Amino acid sequence: MQEFLEFFSFADANIRYVTIGSVLLASSSAVVGCFSLLRKRALVGDAVAHAVLPGVCLAFIVSGTKNPLILLLGAFITGWISLVLIDYITSRSRIKEDTAIGLVLSVFFGIGILLLTSIQHSGNAAQSGLDKFLFGKAASLVGEDLIVFGAVAILLLITTILFYKELKLLCFDETFAKSIGFPVRSLELLLTTLTVFAVVVGIQAVGVVLMAAMLITPAAAARFWTERLGVMLVLAAVIGAFSGISGAFVSYTAPAMPTGPWIVLIVSMVAILSFAFAPKRGWVARMLRRRHNKIQILEENLLKLFYQLGEQHEDYFSNRTLDNILTRRNIPKSQALAGLAKLKRQGYIQRHPDGWALTREGEIRGKRVVRLHRLWELYLTQYLQLASDHVHEDAETIEHIITPELEQKLMEELNYPALDPHHTRIP
Amino acid sequence: MNAFWIILTGSLVATCCSLLGCYLILRRMAMVGDAISHAVLPGIVIAFLFTGSRDSIPMIIGAGLLGVLTTFLIEFFHRYARVQADASIGITFTWLFAIGIILISVFAGQVDLDQDCVLYGEIAYVPLDLWLTEDGLSYGPQTIWTLGFVTILIIAFITFGYKELFLTAFDPGYAAVIGISTTLWYYLLMTAVSLTTVASFESVGAILVVAFLVGPPATAYLLTDNFKTMLIFSVIIGIVASIVGYYLAYWLDGSIAGAIATVTGIQFTLAFLFSPTHGLLLKNRKTMAV
Numbered sequence: 001m002q003e004f005l006e007f008f009s010f011a012d013a014n015i016r017y018v019t020i021g022s023v024l025l026a027s028s029s030a031v032v033g034c035f036s037l038l039r040k041r042a043l044v045g046d047a048v049a050h051a052v053l054p055g056v057c058l059a060f061i062v063s064g065t066k067n068p069l070i071l072l073l074g075a076f077i078t079g080w081i082s083l084v085l086i087d088y089i090t091s092r093s094r095i096k097e098d099t100a101i102g103l104v105l106s107v108f109f110g111i112g113i114l115l116l117t118s119i120q121h122s123g124n125a126a127q128s129g130l131d132k133f134l135f136g137k138a139a140s141l142v143g144e145d146l147i148v149f150g151a152v153a154i155l156l157l158i159t160t161i162l163f164y165k166e167l168k169l170l171c172f173d174e175t176f177a178k179s180i181g182f183p184v185r186s187l188e189l190l191l192t193t194l195t196v197f198a199v200v201v202g203i204q205a206v207g208v209v210l211m212a213a214m215l216i217t218p219a220a221a222a223r224f225w226t227e228r229l230g231v232m233l234v235l236a237a238v239i240g241a242f243s244g245i246s247g248a249f250v251s252y253t254a255p256a257m258p259t260g261p262w263i264v265l266i267v268s269m270v271a272i273l274s275f276a277f278a279p280k281r282g283w284v285a286r287m288l289r290r291r292h293n294k295i296q297i298l299e300e301n302l303l304k305l306f307y308q309l310g311e312q313h314e315d316y317f318s319n320r321t322l323d324n325i326l327t328r329r330n331i332p333k334s335q336a337l338a339g340l341a342k343l344k345r346q347g348y349i350q351r352h353p354d355g356w357a358l359t360r361e362g363e364i365r366g367k368r369v370v371r372l373h374r375l376w377e378l379y380l381t382q383y384l385q386l387a388s389d390h391v392h393e394d395a396e397t398i399e400h401i402i403t404p405e406l407e408q409k410l411m412e413e414l415n416y417p418a419l420d421p422h423h424t425r426i427p
Numbered sequence: 428m429n430a431f432w433i434i435l436t437g438s439l440v441a442t443c444c445s446l447l448g449c450y451l452i453l454r455r456m457a458m459v460g461d462a463i464s465h466a467v468l469p470g471i472v473i474a475f476l477f478t479g480s481r482d483s484i485p486m487i488i489g490a491g492l493l494g495v496l497t498t499f500l501i502e503f504f505h506r507y508a509r510v511q512a513d514a515s516i517g518i519t520f521t522w523l524f525a526i527g528i529i530l531i532s533v534f535a536g537q538v539d540l541d542q543d544c545v546l547y548g549e550i551a552y553v554p555l556d557l558w559l560t561e562d563g564l565s566y567g568p569q570t571i572w573t574l575g576f577v578t579i580l581i582i583a584f585i586t587f588g589y590k591e592l593f594l595t596a597f598d599p600g601y602a603a604v605i606g607i608s609t610t611l612w613y614y615l616l617m618t619a620v621s622l623t624t625v626a627s628f629e630s631v632g633a634i635l636v637v638a639f640l641v642g643p644p645a646t647a648y649l650l651t652d653n654f655k656t657m658l659i660f661s662v663i664i665g666i667v668a669s670i671v672g673y674y675l676a677y678w679l680d681g682s683i684a685g686a687i688a689t690v691t692g693i694q695f696t697l698a699f700l701f702s703p704t705h706g707l708l709l710k711n712r713k714t715m716a717v
Binding site for chain 1: 452455456457458460461465504507508509510511513514516517518520521522524525526528529532533634635637638640641642644645648649675676679680681682684685686687688689691692695699705707
């Protein structure tokens with residue numbers, strides 16, 4: 001607790017630098033990452049991250065200094081070339097995108113390592129620390145670096161806000177964007193440039209390998225909570241910032257701990273929890289929904305059977321035994337019994353010594369399912385010209401889905417019909 | 428002699444990786460190979476913690492398990508949680524790699540490993556780590572034995588499973604009809620990829636594994652339309668890269684793994700430009716002649 005307060009009072013200048021740095025880097029790359037993710041180019045960031053290394057080394061060889069601006073410039077140039085190369089290889093040969101990404105990534109990184117080791121062996125004393133690009137050293141960010149990286153991060157955020165509308169259209173409907181005269185090529189170039197910037201800056205925090213996570217993971221997590229791009233961007237930035245702070249905190253309390261991997265670990269946990277538990281899109285929510293649907297279909301099928309049995313003798317409320325019910329439709333016995341018990345609890349049927357009988361409510365609900373089934377069959381035969389013996393299967397599925405509004409619409413379209421295509425009455 | 432051992436190591440890794448890479452790139456799974464090669468790190472560390480040594484067998488088992496777990500997680504996130512395929516690859520491997528690095532930091536005192544070693548290895552040390560018997564006889568570097576064993580295993584796997592691997596990669600529907608389990612062969616292939624990664628990480632590092640998995644097969648893919656020829660070409664290309672890479676590194680006084688990766692890039696560029704059938708320049712000339 002003591003450490004917690006100490007950390008969050010931000011009294012120590014060093015803590016301030018590291019935290020502000022991590023937060024800025026993490027959230028700006030998260031925002032840009034949203035666009036890469038939506039354009040299905042998530043792994044491109046990984047390639048750029050690796051391709052940055054030869055640029056840094058070349059910049060050092062040419063300039064002989066470790067001025068962050070010059071190194072960033074070198075990194076930016078090779079990062080950018082790598083993206084252009086991936087596009088060029090995929091469009092000009094039969095090499096697929098994933099292969100092109102893997103190739104560019106490993107070859108550029110190989111060149112980088114070759115140059116880096118060559119520089120290290122050359123005995124140039126100024127080179128020490130050049131390899132921090134490889135693994136990131138968020139915990140050792142100092143004032144000068146922070147100003148450069150912070151400026152780039154803020155620039156990224158501002159550009160994204162300024163071009164929000166254009167980028168949004170590029171992600172969701174490129175063809176439309178082109179047709180209304182947007183400069184799609186330049187926008188793509190802008191997005192590429194933003195991605196490279198985000199990677200070049202983000203590598204400072206987490207290093208080459210983990211950079212891909214800074215781009216993709218917050219974006220993928222945010223995608224599970226919302227359908228709106230604006231909200232997604234904000235959420236991704238918040239998730240990025242949160243993991244930035246947590247990573248800085250962990251390495252503050254345990255100085256041996258590397259900041260970058262902790263940031264990535266935390267952001268991954270947030271993402272995995274989102275995949276599992278996000279409302280609507282999450283795995284659990286979808287499982288529950290599927291189960292709920294399955295139960296609803298079983299119940300409605302049972303009520304439909306009761307109603308159809310009743311139709312035979314115009315007698316809807318008599319007792320039916322289990323065998324009675326299951327002769328018309330093959331439902332596993334245990335499932336049928338569970339469904340019947342549930343229907344009884346809900347008051348749709350009543351238990352009798354030798355079977356079950358519909359209640360008034362049960363009869364209404366059963367009647368509705370049967371009506372929807374027959375309405376749909378009629379609709380298919382009349383409007384899609386399907387043969388009357390081909391429509392049953394489809395109606396079996398749709399009868400559980402049609403809403404009262406749709407039902408009304410169908411009735412109007414079909415002019416309040418009395419008979420279905422098999423000449424049975426529509427109740 | 429040292430040059431010979433180093434080039435031999437490179438060639439063995441090249442053989443395993445190029446063979447497997449042909450399947451990966453045709454299945455459009457090149458990046459899965461990349462992911463596995465990074466994600467085995469926690470497996471290596473955990474195996475190290477359990478045994479306290481760099482013994483090959485526990486490491487191979489640990490990393491092999493992690494490789495399969497990686498494949499499984501990528502599939503799981505993609506299929507059940509509906510995460511985009513490329514995002515699911517990226518999230519899985521960075522997550523596992525981060526765990527690996529954190530484990531290394533937590534047990535820094537006990538684990539004689541670091542992340543640069545995993546990323547780009549040090550092939551130059553291969554000849555130093557000799558396998559000596561008790562009476563002082565030397566059987567050559569240990570790595571060669573491990574890698575040689577893995578190479579034989581991979582070649583056997585591809586020879587005996589040729590039909591199954593081929594069918595599940597190119598015509599999964601037909602494979603399923605004649606009773607070949609697509610899932611089983613998919614996971615077997617991924618296990619083979621993890622095995623190769625682990626066996627080669629110490630000597631060449633993850634980056635060279637990726638370079639060999641993708642580079643030579645992609646180059647061979649531009650040179651031939653026959654799958655068997657592609658397998659053979661990519662092995663030859665990989666071995667040539669090892670030899671040329673070694674001398675390039677010697678000349679520049681730099682990392683051998685980095686140099687070999689650079690050479691695979693040069694080979695690809697040459698094929699990309701001058702391949703008789705698919706090269707950019709010659710293809711253009713042909714269409715111009717017509």
